[in-house]
Amino acid sequence: MRLIPSRVLAPLGCVLRATLDHLYGTYALLVFGSLGATAWIICALVPDTAWCWRFTHRLSRLFLYVTGMRLDVHGLEHVLPGRSCVLAVNHASFLDGLIMAAALPEPTRFVAKREFTQQFLARVYLTRIGTEFVERIDRQRSLRDTRRLISTMGSGYPLIFFPEGTFRSAPGLLAFQMGAFVIAACAGTPVIPVTLRGTRTVLPEHRWLFRRAALSATFSEPVAPLGASWSAAVDLRDRTRAEILRHSGEPDLESKTVSPVQRAS
Numbered sequence: 207m208r209l210i211p212s213r214v215l216a217p218l219g220c221v222l223r224a225t226l227d228h229l230y231g232t233y234a235l236l237v238f239g240s241l242g243a244t245a246w247i248i249c250a251l252v253p254d255t256a257w258c259w260r261f262t263h264r265l266s267r268l269f270l271y272v273t274g275m276r277l278d279v280h281g282l283e284h285v286l287p288g289r290s291c292v293l294a295v296n297h298a299s300f301l302d303g304l305i306m307a308a309a310l311p312e313p314t315r316f317v318a319k320r321e322f323t324q325q326f327l328a329r330v331y332l333t334r335i336g337t338e339f340v341e342r343i344d345r346q347r348s349l350r351d352t353r354r355l356i357s358t359m360g361s362g363y364p365l366i367f368f369p370e371g372t373f374r375s376a377p378g379l380l381a382f383q384m385g386a387f388v389i390a391a392c393a394g395t396p397v398i399p400v401t402l403r404g405t406r407t408v409l410p411e412h413r414w415l416f417r418r419a420a421l422s423a424t425f426s427e428p429v430a431p432l433g434a435s436w437s438a439a440v441d442l443r444d445r446t447r448a449e450i451l452r453h454s455g456e457p458d459l460e461s462k463t464v465s466p467v468q469r470a471s
Contacts, residue, residue, distance in 0.1 A: 231415025234273045238416070241265050246331050255336035259313040262335055266308035274418060275408065279309045281425035284398055287312055288362045291428065292390040292397045294446050296379060296454055297368040299405035306366055306400070307335075309423040314364045317355070317386070320347075338365065340385070352389060359393035369443070375411035378459035382447050384439060387431075391439040396428035399446045401453035424453050 245265050249258040270277050285291065293314070295306060303316065313336060320339045322328040332339075338355060341347035355365065367386035370379070390397045404421040426449045432438045451458055 227417065228415065230418060234416035235414060237269060237272055241269050246327065249334040250330050253334070255334060256313040258334045259307070259336060260311065262307045263311050266304050269304065270308055270421070273416065275421055277305065277308055278420070278422040279425075280422065281427070282309065284425045284428055285310065285312075285364060289364075290359045290362055290393075290395055291364045292386050292395055293364050293366045293400050293425075294369050294382070294386055294397050294450070295366060295400040296402055296450050297370045297373040298402060299373060299409045299411070301405040301409045302368065302373075302402055305402055305405055305421060305423055309425075310364075314366055316366045320351075336363070352385065355389050356393045359389070359395050364398075365389075369447075373406075373411060375406070375413075377406060377456040379447070379451050379454055379456055381460040382443050384443060387439040387443040387446070388436075391431040391442055392434050394431060394434065396430045397442055397446050398428050399426040399449040399453075400424065401426070401450045403453075403455065426450075426453070 245262055248261060252258055252261075267277075285293070293306075295302065306314070306316075316332065316335070316337045318332060318337050318339055320341050322332055322337075323339055338351075338358070340351040340355070359365070365386075369382040369386050371383050372380070374380070387397065389395075401424045402422070403424075404419045407419040408417050408421065429442060429445050429449065431442050447460075
């Protein structure tokens with residue numbers, strides 16, 4: 207008789223938790239959809255990219271507030287107003303862009319793959335908030351985009367890169383691509399490592415219902431390039447990645463994804 211309550215209550219508790227998690231995820235998804243549609247419509251009508259960024263920042267903060275997600279931001283003082291820099295961010299979830307917008311009140315520009323320009327909704331919104339699109343497949347166009355970004359580093363807008371290029375559901379920091387660090391080294395611009403935590407839990411790959419979790423964005427001290435050569439860019443990448451890995455609390459997956467020869471290239 208004493209075993210009956212535990213055998214009955216334990217499964218009921220699991221069902222209740224699963225139901226509450228599903229309800230929360232659905233609620234957060236509806237809020238995200240409503241605020242996302244509002245952001246798209248308003249920004250599509252307002253051609254001022256600085257205004258659209260600030261509006262996106264406020265809506266991102268509102269989303270976190272009404273869904274009960276706390277975002278702790280550390281080291282934002284390293285991003286100086288009106289000073290260009292490269293923000294290299296680890297990539298763990300579709301939520302990462304929203305978290306960066308919520309953390310940065312002043313206009314900043316994402317660097318995104320050019321494939322987004324083929325999607326009407328993404329193209330309109332990303333263009334309105336000042337996103338820079340780059341080619342990843344065509345080498346000649348990629349070189350032109352790199353030169354263009356180097357020339358824009360004096361504009362006073364930080365550029366946000368996700369140097370992993372993609373993300374996975376399993377925890378771990380992937381190898382970094384070189385683009386962001388070549389641009390920073392050639393422009394003589396520092397890189398600020400940015401470490402996001404919690405986004406993989408809130409919205410992992412292949413999942414559309416949100417979960418509740420603590421979120422944080424840590425802006426580390428700027429990492430200055432030691433020259434404009436390829437080796438200086440590689441050194442900049444390695445130092446930036448080591449700093450993000452130190453704060454991420456996740457395993458190092460670089461050795462599992464690339465060989466030493468590939469990494470040097």
